[in-house]
Every structure is written in structure tokens, then in C-alpha cells.
Amino acid sequence: MIHDPLAEARLEDLPAHSQALLQAAERQWDREHGLMMFAYGSLMWNPGFEPAQTLVARVQGYHRALRLRSLVNRGSAEQPGLVMTLLSGGSCRGLLYRVAPQDSEATLHRLWLREMVVGTYVPRWLDCQCADGLGTRKALAFTLSRRSPGWVGDLADDRLLHILRHARGRYGTTLDYLTRAVTCLREHGIHDRALERQLALARSHGL
Known part of the structure; x- marks a missing residue:
């Protein structure tokens, strides 16, 4: 049986900073249509909940990047990995x-336990433009400040290749994470040029 690290987790055990951010997010939440979440990384293929509706959407003003250091899930303290x-x-x-x-409330709390365990992300309610013409919806997304110690900054190709070759964590390798992301995006008709280039670089070096 696979151990679920969230099974025994409690909101009150999170850092005070993470708890304060949850309270702020709940104050700003318009609950009329339930919880709206914008997924750009592992939440796309492993949301951990059953959505009532799934739409392709665009967020303006933010971009996806494989730039967040991972010391547990996709890497280790000895060899840090990367996530989106x-x-x-x-x-x-x-x-x-x-x-x-x-x-919605139970789902939000479970997502908080999953994404905010160390309080690295900055949760924001962002405007999402739906691809089906339904207009703009306000959705919660987990963003990152460039001032965060978890941000790795610009990555030279040789450094990225070293990470993709060696980083492994609780849920697998950084390379597998990148591959899953590109595959999932393609399945939804989305082609992320930066990620496609990174995956092509890995393949060209036999990874």
C-alpha cells in the first residue's frame, strides 16, 4: 500500500505563514460557483480531487517555468530537483x-496541505480566460516570487541536464515530471515552447 502523506496531515500543523495565507485566500473567495483552480503543473495530471468541470484556460501576466527547487518530491537535499x-x-x-x-472547502484545505506545507508558493486569485468562450473566471493559482529561496533563477543547459540526469525524490525524477507535463499539455492541445525545448534537450543527450 502506498503511504499518503496527506492522510494524517492537519492544517494547524502548517507553518503560521501558510495558515495566514489560507485565511486570506478564503476571505477573497467568491463561493457562488464553487472552487475554481488553475492547474499548470502536476495538478493537471494528478489533481487529487474530482472536478465538476475542466476547461482549457489562459492566465495573462504569469508564465509556467521549471524553476522551483524540490528537495523531497522530485529531488533530495543532496541533489535538488525541479518542479513547475x-x-x-x-x-x-x-x-x-x-x-x-x-x-469546495474540503478540496481547498487538502490542496493547501499538499501545496503549502512549507509556504513557498504565493497563492493568488487570477483572471483565467476560458477557451470555450465562457469569458473570464477568477481562479486560485500557486505562484512564486523571485525573492523566494526556492526559486533557482536562470538555468544553463548543462546545469539543467545534470538535474534531469540525477534528481530523484519521493514521487520520482525531475525528468519524469517534465515528461509528464509536456505529455499532459499536448493531450489538451497546449504546446509550451520552453518545456518542449527542455525535453528535446534531454532527449538529444540520451535521457
Whole structure:
């Protein structure tokens, strides 16, 4: 049986900073249509909940980047890995999830336990332009400040290749994470040029 690290986790055990951010997010939440979440990384293929609706959507003003250091899930203290985040600037296409109102609060709390365990992300309610013409929806997304110690900054190709070759964590390798992200995006008709280039670089070096 695979151990679920969230099974025994409690909100009150999170850092005070993470708890304060949850309270702020709940104050800003318009609950009329349930919880709206913007997924751009692992939440796309492993949301951990059953959305009532899934739409392709675009966020303006933020872009997806494989720039967040991972010391547990996709790497280790000895060999840090990388996972996705949203950085300011540009735009990002991803998935907009709508959670049914009756499931929304429990889903939000579970996501907080998953994403905010160390309080690295900056949760924001962002405007998401839906691809099906339904207009703009306000959705919660986990962003990152470039002042965060978790941001790795610009990565030279040789450094990225070293990480993709060696980084492994609780849920697998950084390379597998990148591959899953590109595959999932393609399945939804989304082609992220930066990620496609990084994956092509890995393949060209036999990874």
C-alpha cells in the first residue's frame, strides 16, 4: 500500500505563514460557483480531487517555468530537483478546474496541505480566460516570487541536464515530471515552447 502523506496531515500543523495565507485566500473567495483552480503543473495530471468541470484556460501576466527547487518530491537535499511554478510576466495556458460547491472547502484545505506545507508558493486569485468562450473566471493559482529561496533563477543547459540526469525524490525524477507535463499539455492541445525545448534537450543527450 502506498503511504499518503496527506492522510494524517492537519492544517494547524502548517507553518503560521501558510495558515495566514489560507485565511486570506478564503476571505477573497467568491463561493457562488464553487472552487475554481488553475492547474499548470502536476495538478493537471494528478489533481487529487474530482472536478465538476475542466476547461482549457489562459492566465495573462504569469508564465509556467521549471524553476522551483524540490528537495523531497522530485529531488533530495543532496541533489535538488525541479518542479513547475508560475512566475510573473508573459502568459500561461493550463487547465481550469471547477469543484462543486459542496466539495469546495474540503478540496481547498487538502490542496493547501499538499501545496503549502512549507509556504513557498504565493497563492493568488487570477483572471483565467476560458477557451470555450465562457469569458473570464477568477481562479486560485500557486505562484512564486523571485525573492523566494526556492526559486533557482536562470538555468544553463548543462546545469539543467545534470538535474534531469540525477534528481530523484519521493514521487520520482525531475525528468519524469517534465515528461509528464509536456505529455499532459499536448493531450489538451497546449504546446509550451520552453518545456518542449527542455525535453528535446534531454532527449538529444540520451535521457
